[in-house]
Amino acid sequence: MGQGRVVSSRRVYDGRVVQLDVDEVDEPGGVRATREVVRHQGSVAVLPVHADGRIVLVRQYRYPVDREVWEIPAGRRDLGEEPLEAARRELEEEAGLRPAHLEPLVEYDTSPGFCDEVMHLFRATSLQSVPPRPDDDERIEVVAFPLEVAQAMVAAGEIRDAKTILALTLEAVRERSKP
């Protein structure tokens, strides 16, 4: 860890969701390079699985892709918020679901080439319905699908979101590993 030596750093944008730095760096192996880095405080996402195997997706408009997006409940972590707590919060706010079990699936870097965002992915089961509490700028539809239907939506290009495709694929591996 901490292998690069920062020669100079310039913050070109400090926003609500992202910060952008342009850094001059001496990297291992003797490379001096200018790197554009999007800084992000980290995200969580949750695959909710009902007792009958149906998984829950939410649908909302996402301006960067200018389209309604099917995805698993997800969001940014608040400052200092533990991933597990953030996952529990997003699942309630976006999908109106409270899980008795919340299992970590995998933790990963979303785009290590230009961004420091870390994603914590969870699997939620034993789901109880509670009133959803979307943010002021969120309009969210919540639908439960059989896993095979969601997989067909991936194959058809109707689900295009990275974390959602990964979560569904992990669930397919789990299904196929059952004795």
Added chain:
Amino acid sequence: MGQGRVVSSRRVYDGRVVQLDVDEVDEPGGVRATREVVRHQGSVAVLPVHADGRIVLVRQYRYPVDREVWEIPAGRRDLGEEPLEAARRELEEEAGLRPAHLEPLVEYDTSPGFCDEVMHLFRATSLQSVPPRPDDDERIEVVAFPLEVAQAMVAAGEIRDAKTILALTLEAVRERSKP
């Protein structure tokens, strides 16, 4: 498509890898919101699979996470470059491999909440060795692993890259689907 109405747009950074826009948008459902959007010209990634089932990973330093990263060969598309051609180019440049077969696996949005990057993921087989041609600012190690070893590296947190974890998980599903 094209559901949001842009009220105003401000480009706060125009770089080599990313652009950053801060846009005021009227979104479907009557929401007016300020959105920070990282613009990216799109990426490709390739899972190379040898005839014996071993998969090929490359290891290189990635400044945004300040760490050596194990990942499948990948990179940005050049302007106007077809995804398939970009995948072929990156596989040769980074891993020194030329595939007889290059199959599209999935196309997805890496982070639709704040970024418009589209990733095209491929699977390469019938691999022939050629001299690698890394960029001036790249120092790359190339290693072939059995799939089970790579999966163990994911479980141990040694592989943390999103596209790589997705590609390995898709490969595991394919393996388990074999008759």
